[in-house]
Amino acid sequence: MFDKIKNQLQSKSFRSYFSMGAMGVYLIAVVSLSVAWASTKAIQRNYQLMKDISVLEQEADIAEQKVANQKLENEYYKSDAFLELAARTQLNKAAPGEKLMIVPKSVALSKLPAGSGEADVAIVATKTDLPNWQAWLQFLTGRGLDD
Numbered sequence: 001m002f003d004k005i006k007n008q009l010q011s012k013s014f015r016s017y018f019s020m021g022a023m024g025v026y027l028i029a030v031v032s033l034s035v036a037w038a039s040t041k042a043i044q045r046n047y048q049l050m051k052d053i054s055v056l057e058q059e060a061d062i063a064e065q066k067v068a069n070q071k072l073e074n075e076y077y078k079s080d081a082f083l084e085l086a087a088r089t090q091l092n093k094a095a096p097g098e099k100l101m102i103v104p105k106s107v108a109l110s111k112l113p114a115g116s117g118e119a120d121v122a123i124v125a126t127k128t129d130l131p132n133w134q135a136w137l138q139f140l141t142g143r144g145l146d147d
Contacts, residue, residue: 104127
């Protein structure tokens with residue numbers, strides 16, 4: 001048995017696998033595979049980094065838009081129109097020369113002419129009578145919006 005293995009190791013066909021030419025081919029194959037593997041890994045890493053950059057750029061754009069919206073909102077809060085509206089709705093104040101009158105809803109609705117949008121006035125009246133949490137719930141669910 002050992003003689004048979006010894007004969008195969010000494011044969012010319014087996015030695016041809018370990019000749020200098022064959023070793024050079026093996027070395028070139030190993031180097032080529034390692035270069036291909038490294039290139040694939042680099043391409044994959046670059047793709048992942050490009051995805052990350054894209055996400056971060058989108059987040060930056062969203063943040064810039066939020067800042068611009070906040071600036072516009074701040075300008076609106078500084079305007080006279082907002083101050084007048086807030087004074088009328090939240091503080092029950094009137095402009096100079098006007099008299100503030102609090103009228104019950106039933107009396108106000110009874111003085112409207114027939115077919116003049118009583119439903120619109122009733123919707124506005126019920127919206128203002130809702131507790132804050134219900135008004136927010138109605139706003140967030142989209143119920144009660146005028147089309």
